[in-house]
Amino acid sequence: xxxxxxxxxxxxxxxxxxxxxxxxxxxxxxxxxxxxxxxxxxxxxxxxxxxxxxxxxxxxxxxxxxxxxxxxxxxxxxxxxxxxxxxxxxxxxxxxxxxxxxxxxxxxxxxxxxxxxxxxxxxxxxxxxxxxxxxxxxxxxxxxxxxxxxxxxxxxxxxxxxxxxxxxxxxxxxxxxxxxxxxxxxxxxxxxxxxxxxxxxxxxxxxxxxxxxxxxxxxxxxxxxxxxxxxxxxxxxxxxxxxxxxxxxxxxxxxxxxxxxxxxxxxxxxxxxxxxxxxxxxxxxxxxxxxxxxxxxxxxxxxxxxxxxxxxxxxxxxxxxxxxxxxxxxxxxxxxxxxxxxxxxxxxxxxxxxxxxxxxxxxxxxxxxxxxxxxxxxxxxxxxxxxxxxxxxxxxxxxxxxxxxxxxxxxxxxxxxxxxxxxxxxxxxxxxxxxxxxxxxxxxxxxxxxxxxxxxxxxxxxxxxxxxxxxxxxxxxxxxxxxxxxxxxxxxxxxxxxxxxxxxxxxxxxxxxxxxxxxxxxxxxxxxxx
Amino acid sequence: xxxxxxxxxxxxxxxxxxxxxxxxxxxxxxxxxxxxxxxxxxxxxxxxxxxxxxxxxxxxxxxxxxxxxxxxxxxxxxxxxxxxxxxxxxxxxxxxxxxxxxxxxxxxxxxxxxxxxxxxxxxxxxxxxxxxxxxxxxxxxxxxxxxxxxxxxxxxxxxxxxxxxxxxxxxxxxxxxxxxxxxxxxxxxxxxxxxxxxxxxxxxxxxxxxxxxxxxxxxxxxxxxxxxxxxxxxxxxxxxxxxxxxxxxxxxxxxxxxxxxxxxxxxxxxxxxxxxxxxxxxxxxxxxxxxxxxxxxx
Numbered sequence: 001x002x003x004x005x006x007x008x009x010x011x012x013x014x015x016x017x018x019x020x021x022x023x024x025x026x027x028x029x030x031x032x033x034x035x036x037x038x039x040x041x042x043x044x045x046x047x048x049x050x051x052x053x054x055x056x057x058x059x060x061x062x063x064x065x066x067x068x069x070x071x072x073x074x075x076x077x078x079x080x081x082x083x084x085x086x087x088x089x090x091x092x093x094x095x096x097x098x099x100x101x102x103x104x105x106x107x108x109x110x111x112x113x114x115x116x117x118x119x120x121x122x123x124x125x126x127x128x129x130x131x132x133x134x135x136x137x138x139x140x141x142x143x144x145x146x147x148x149x150x151x152x153x154x155x156x157x158x159x160x161x162x163x164x165x166x167x168x169x170x171x172x173x174x175x176x177x178x179x180x181x182x183x184x185x186x187x188x189x190x191x192x193x194x195x196x197x198x199x200x201x202x203x204x205x206x207x208x209x210x211x212x213x214x215x216x217x218x219x220x221x222x223x224x225x226x227x228x229x230x231x232x233x234x235x236x237x238x239x240x241x242x243x244x245x246x247x248x249x250x251x252x253x254x255x256x257x258x259x260x261x262x263x264x265x266x267x268x269x270x271x272x273x274x275x276x277x278x279x280x281x282x283x284x285x286x287x288x289x290x291x292x293x294x295x296x297x298x299x300x301x302x303x304x305x306x307x308x309x310x311x312x313x314x315x316x317x318x319x320x321x322x323x324x325x326x327x328x329x330x331x332x333x334x335x336x337x338x339x340x341x342x343x344x345x346x347x348x349x350x351x352x353x354x355x356x357x358x359x360x361x362x363x364x365x366x367x368x369x370x371x372x373x374x375x376x377x378x379x380x381x382x383x384x385x386x387x388x389x390x391x392x393x394x395x396x397x398x399x400x401x402x403x404x405x406x407x408x409x410x411x412x413x414x415x416x417x418x419x420x421x422x423x424x425x426x427x428x429x430x431x432x433x434x435x436x437x438x439x440x441x442x443x444x445x446x447x448x449x450x451x452x453x454x455x456x457x458x459x460x461x462x463x464x465x466x467x468x469x470x471x472x473x474x475x476x477x478x479x480x481x482x483x484x485x486x487x488x489x490x491x492x493x494x495x496x497x498x499x500x501x502x503x504x505x506x507x508x509x510x511x512x513x514x515x516x517x518x519x520x521x522x523x524x525x526x527x528x529x530x
Numbered sequence: 531x532x533x534x535x536x537x538x539x540x541x542x543x544x545x546x547x548x549x550x551x552x553x554x555x556x557x558x559x560x561x562x563x564x565x566x567x568x569x570x571x572x573x574x575x576x577x578x579x580x581x582x583x584x585x586x587x588x589x590x591x592x593x594x595x596x597x598x599x600x601x602x603x604x605x606x607x608x609x610x611x612x613x614x615x616x617x618x619x620x621x622x623x624x625x626x627x628x629x630x631x632x633x634x635x636x637x638x639x640x641x642x643x644x645x646x647x648x649x650x651x652x653x654x655x656x657x658x659x660x661x662x663x664x665x666x667x668x669x670x671x672x673x674x675x676x677x678x679x680x681x682x683x684x685x686x687x688x689x690x691x692x693x694x695x696x697x698x699x700x701x702x703x704x705x706x707x708x709x710x711x712x713x714x715x716x717x718x719x720x721x722x723x724x725x726x727x728x729x730x731x732x733x734x735x736x737x738x739x740x741x742x743x744x745x746x747x748x749x750x751x752x753x754x755x756x757x758x759x760x761x762x763x764x765x766x767x768x769x770x771x772x773x774x775x776x777x778x779x780x781x782x783x784x785x786x787x788x789x790x791x792x793x794x795x796x797x798x799x800x801x802x803x804x805x806x807x808x809x810x811x812x813x814x815x816x817x818x819x820x821x822x823x824x825x826x827x828x
Binding site: 015016020021023024025026027104105106108109110111112114115118119121122125126129138139159162163166169170173176179180181183184187188189214215216217218219221222223225226229232233234235236237239240241242243244245247248251252255521524525526 | 543545546547549552555556559560566606610617620621622628631640641643667757758760762763764765767768
């Protein structure tokens with residue numbers, strides 16, 4: 001702890017208080033906290049949207065809303081959850097934990113860091129503003145194309161598409177700024193002696209994430225820019241009559257969109273082995289194998305994009321290539337699963353809330369991965385494409401693999417961040433309610449998809465009614481049980497049992513050598529790693 | 531703690547620039563959206579947003595320059611800026627890759643496919659694959675109601691490579707050489723060579739932009755080549771336009787660096803601001819070579 005005691009304020013720093021503190025801060029913990037709170041708020045916003053959708057789907061026929069509003073809700077739900085809930089949560093953890101884990105005084109580019117966060121609220125406002133504008137007779141609501149913006153529907157859409165395009169632009173700038181910061185921090189701010197292969201796994205996960213963001217987010221920006229000029233300035237990128245091709249948009253979009261899945265998951269894969277080793281009380285298994293798997297998955301993820309539209313009409317050699325390259329991803333992913341399980345193997349495990357989430361995450365994310373393998377099969381995909389099977393599959397990867405993983409991280413690090421222990425019983429209750437209601441929501445959707453129920457349609461045939469009713473009731477329970485999560489976080493931030501520096505008996509890493517909560521400047525003097 | 535200053539990383543003071551920058555971007559974006567959708571008030575939002583962005587860029591960069599001149603940045607911070615600039619340029623490469631990708635896709639896949647449909651099932655019976663292409667549906671586009679206002683001119687001529695574009699290539703390549711010459715001056719502490727080299731680079735940058743502006747004027751007024759001239763016009767203007775936008779930004783940055791050089795900023799050992807802009811300028815140069823080969827020449 002010798003270095004912790006030297007942590008103090010820079011003499012030339014004068015820190016504003018109140019709202020100005022948060023507007024102007026260059027401190028990685030303040031910025032990380034803002035990211036996490038923003039993420040939690042947008043998680044609730046996106047959740048409310050989809051609960052309205054689920055209630056509409058409770059019975060066949062149209063009950064609550066017009067089909068166009070339904071389309072707006074599902075599209076904005078996805079954009080909010082991906083860009084405004086999951087990505088900021090991962091960036092929030094990066095801000096909080098990378099300097100602590102690497103033994104750095106702060107992130108490498110603190111002012112840029114502040115900008116990266118403060119781009120998010122304007123983007124979120126742009127994304128959701130059209131709902132409000134429509135009430136005042138301006139435009140016809142938010143983007144109604146689904147989150148994928150497919151042309152030509154998006155070329156013909158209303159003002160909501162323009163809002164979504166610019167929201168994506170601003171979110172993209174934010175992500176690129178965040179990635180620059182992460183890459184520079186990892187390359188330049190590590191404690192002396194911490195070689196790349198001694199870095200915490202979380203830093204590795206985020207490094208690959210940042211590389212993927214730098215490579216793919218600008219492509220999305222280019223794609224939506226072409227969409228904008230097709231809409232308003234007379235270009236013909238996606239118009240066959242002008243020599244363009246709507247499928248070009250799908251290629252550009254999914255060149256970003258597929259790596260995006262790994263952008264959302266890699267940070268979680270980074271800290272999950274740390275949680276597993278903490279509660280199994282033995283070192284993580286296969287550090288090198290995991291790092292190489294990250295690289296393998298990162299590289300493969302940018303060459304497999306077309307499996308998202310196998311049914312669009314591609315030449316057979318292209319189909320075969322994208323099928324096999326997609327399936328090849330399961331090899332490094334299987335290595336990761338093996339390492340996670342081997343980390344627990346014969347450990348002296350206890351099941352505090354983070355560990356419950358971690359173990360549940362392995363199982364549920366495993367289901368997400370295996371059903372993805374089914375969809376990667378060209379012949380099978382012709383049956384499953386654009387059905388609820390796909391919806392269930394990507395919720396197993398992104399809700400279980402992404403959000404439940406983030407929840408594990410929240411419970412794991414909350415005592416470190418706040419200095420208080422959360423309520424363990426409430427946390428466990430939250431886990432069980434979430435895990436059970438999540439499965440009850442989405443397992444029926446696998447069957448609905450196999451039976452042929454298409455996604456993105458507000459009405460359905462009578463035969464699908466029972467499974468939809470189950471799914472809706474479970475989704476409501478899932479939504480309500482997140483109130484426990486919020487209550488637990490808020491009450492933990494406000495008080496509770498004091499957390500020790502190490503918090504968990506088996507925790508290992510530089511962040512646990514600092515007090516809980518850590519001082520304002522993390523490592524004013526860098527620790528030396530042997 | 532004798533080693534304090536060397537092991538100390540500079541964490542800047544809290545500032546309001548980033549927040550106001552985001553506010554400016556928000557106003558610009560919202561204003562642009564409204565004016566594109568025929569709400570006149572939108573242009574005021576755009577104006578206010580653009581003004582705020584420019585003001586904040588001045589203030590923010592001014593703050594960074596004063597921090598740099600006061601010696602706040604040492605070797606450690608310098609390394610962060612270098613890495614940051616490299617990663618940023620990588621992201622710019624990816625942005626241009628999207629448009630080059632669109633160009634290759636159209637030339638290699640979509641235009642040939644449109645010409646190869648079964649004649650019994652296509653509305654474009656007489657269309658043959660060629661590049662440059664207006665696409666098969668010149669008349670279809672024109673009669674398509676909403677799209678009428680920007681119907682392509684069926685008689686456009688493509689932009690030749692060996693006139694103005696070749697001169698522009700020479701201009702940009704020369705400017706790459708002059709900025710390197712200026713850099714040598716800086717490293718040798720020959721301030722005169724530095725300032726002359728920077729001045730030449732700025733002049734060449736402006737010359738490039740003037741040629742590009744004339745080329746656009748020529749395309750619109752004489753060649754009938756417009757943004758709406760099929761997918762050729764789309765890719766031509768979007769690629770060269772975004773490149774021109776980057777050259778404009780680069781020229782503005784070069785002017786700032788020129789002024790800083792004239793004020794005596796930078797030392798032979800430490801001049802990241804200069805190098806960052808030089809890297810950016812070389813990047814813009816390389817993109818142009820790609821444009822020259824794939825858009826103008828081949």
